Amino acid sequence: MSEQGGGAGGIVAVGLALVLLLPVGVVTLLGGGDDCTVSSSSVAQTVAKGSIPEKPIEGYGKEQLTNAAAIMNAATALHLDSKAQLVGVMTAMGESGLRVLDRGDAAGPDSRGLFQQRANGAWGSYEDRMNPKTSATNFFKKLQTIPGWEQMTPSRAANKVQINSDPDYYTKYVAAATKVVNALAGVEVATTTAACVKDAAGNYAPANGTKPGKWGGYDNGKIPQSQLQIIPWTKDQSWIGSMYLRPDAAQALIKMSAAFKDEFGYELPLNDAYRSFARQEEAKQQYGGNAATPGTSNHGWALAVDFGTQSHHTIAYDDATYAWLKKHAGTYGWVHPAWAEPGGVGPHEAWHWEFQGVKNA
Template identity: 50%
Template sequence: MTARKVITGASIVALLTVGLVTVVLDDSDPAQAASSCAAPAGVAVGPAPAGGVAGFDAEQMKNAQAIMNAAKSLGLPVAAQLIGIQTAIGESTLRVVDYGDGAGPDSRGLFQQRANGAWGSYADRMDPTISATNFFKALQRVEGWETLEPTVAIHRAQRNADPNHYTKFRAQATEVFKALGGESGAAVDPSGVCPAEGNQVVGDLAGKWVKPMEGAINSSGYGPRPAPPGTAGGVLANFHYGIDFVHPGGPGTIVALTDMKIVKVRNLDGLFGTGVTGQTVDGKLTIGMYHMEAGSVKVKEGDTVAAGTALGTEGATGNVTGRHLHMEFFAGALPNPMVPIDPTIDPTPIMKEKGIL
């Protein structure tokens, strides 16, 4: 089947059924539909909660406020506000520090800006608003920064020795951002990308099954087990409701096991982290795939994707001790299943029967 994009609009709509999949087609102008997608504008900054957030004190939250305000003053979207906080956490833990790290002994301030003339005077680099403004101007010079994974965009602006240095600070940055009013801007799609509309059909739907992460190792099975040390107990205290996979040597690409409709995209939930939930096109199973890298999700709610379609990157978001993919299987077509409210089923016999375990 040729992949077909669903364009929303007020035109006449036809229904075409292909096997078990219903694809919606219409005659709207794609260019017009695409133009409706715009990155949310930067949000006004709210007061910092008493006592701080996510381990950050009042001084650090005040600096985060200055970063968000600097982005808004430049007319930048919420994605930039979140990126700015993420960068400053990675550089200075949101403090205006009067010293540099080993890679840049002359680096100063929230963003560890060098004394090379590109970042202004010493006073500029030590001023939260001016240093943040200069960071955002550098970010704007990164071609296509809005469409890049946030860590990549930051690295190209900051040129850290480790290109992945900023990844681990995304979850903290999101908590700070939300606490300062970011949640009101419908902002926190951690990708920072203005996405295509949902309701697309991606790939050829053939009903096959594939491994969820090529080259990965099955690291934990379904059934009774104590909660791993370092994680919150609660519903996970005595039972593992899913099956886990780890890709050795580095994060793997997580793909759709089979043809499925994406019904839920999670962005940094406290338990699940970043992830997606899909229903098989025959309606018999709902599959959740969690703990992906923040900002890595490539699909939208409403999309129908073929087996093998990239969904995101293996990560360590949510209630975890380390990087892995956690999957949960539910019987039937559920819109937003949650353990233990909705009973899970053991994925093992199904995956073995399909030849992918």
């Protein structure tokens, strides 16, 4: 193990006290310019039936809020985060006022529905475009294909999907969308026009080809679970419980696993992800020199994972999973550190990978 890394297959610590809470955290909207980002620190929350308020929110009535809930739940179903929910609700506000419109406009007379999707075959049938759930799902599926959308402002991300002429058109709807998402999901939303910074509130600059390190003002292994995102296919595992990463790392892993699943038929098996300080202490006691000094592991920054076999043994350098990761992981911002490579200084760990993001051009 080391760290340096994962060790003993990611330290499968059977018998640990497991905290299996779905995080309901703070969605931090960082404005202040095109180069600034919106960072979501919570998993998208499902809006329960019967929870739509009777009173309007920001001028949007119950019918419109019901449509907003359908958009948010479509994001949840695709394992997207609260930023995606915000982008979806904001876009529908700008396109249709959160109404399912059976008409278009001069620029797109064939546009229909919440997102004013056109009859060009890209958005399904007329019925699909008029269905809140289906149209939102198709919107988010397109959003997921946009490289780096997570690091864009909400309006710029929406623009990449909608291809409208003004990339900042939706900016005026961000504040209202924030309040609607907050009210429907029960997630506190903080907004600021300050520059993107790392601070004690949990804000962070998304990875940009940088090695894991301190973020959000938190100490290694002492990051609140509310600031992390669950890895969907690890939820409530009987043998170790749910696994978490920083939201941008989790989103990149989700996309990478989807590509892996297309080829192998199953999600990337994980043996470990975020490792608390207490678990680092247990690892050091169990594995000695092969374990990182507590408080120094990149697992403690929620920016490292240990991949395994389907039976949760460690993978080796000659495993198909390792070969696939070496070929594809860099596309998603995941790297195998030099020390863990064959011929590296060691410990030699085929399973330990770290999230560094993709450096902006």
